[in-house]
Amino acid sequence: MNFWDFIVDVFWIYIFFAYLMILFSIFRDLFSDHKLHGVFKAIWILVLIFIPFLGALVYLISRHKGMTERAQAAQKAAQDAQANYVRSVTSSGSPTDDIAKAKALLDSGAINQAEFDKLKASALA
Numbered sequence: 001m002n003f004w005d006f007i008v009d010v011f012w013i014y015i016f017f018a019y020l021m022i023l024f025s026i027f028r029d030l031f032s033d034h035k036l037h038g039v040f041k042a043i044w045i046l047v048l049i050f051i052p053f054l055g056a057l058v059y060l061i062s063r064h065k066g067m068t069e070r071a072q073a074a075q076k077a078a079q080d081a082q083a084n085y086v087r088s089v090t091s092s093g094s095p096t097d098d099i100a101k102a103k104a105l106l107d108s109g110a111i112n113q114a115e116f117d118k119l120k121a122s123a124l125a
Helices: 003-032 039-052 052-062 066-089 097-108 113-124
Strands: none
Touching: 003 039, 003 052, 003 066, 039 052, 052 066, 097 113
16 A cells, blocks of 8 residues: 555545535434425435435535524524523622622621622622
8 A cells, every 4th residue: 555545545534524424414404304394304314325425415405595594593592592501600680689698708708808899899880
């Protein structure tokens, strides 16, 4: 095996993995599309199994707009869920509650006056 055989093998391995990634994205899209009925999903899967390269190419050409819309909707839903989670974790209530908690920490000696003033200012901001 010489150097050029190795380069050709690396090229075909790259093509194979790229094809697998395309297939996985097609299958993910097929199963996330709630408007497409089960019979048509089965037909697409059979086409992708028996005529893989042509089937993938036809799927990408014919359904690319829907794939993009579903991917964007899923990404937006994930971002909204993450933002809601962060808001639920970081919001501790009203500024009055935050100041009361900071005052309790000051009274217990866990923080000093400068830290209390900083927490108070951030709660009122």
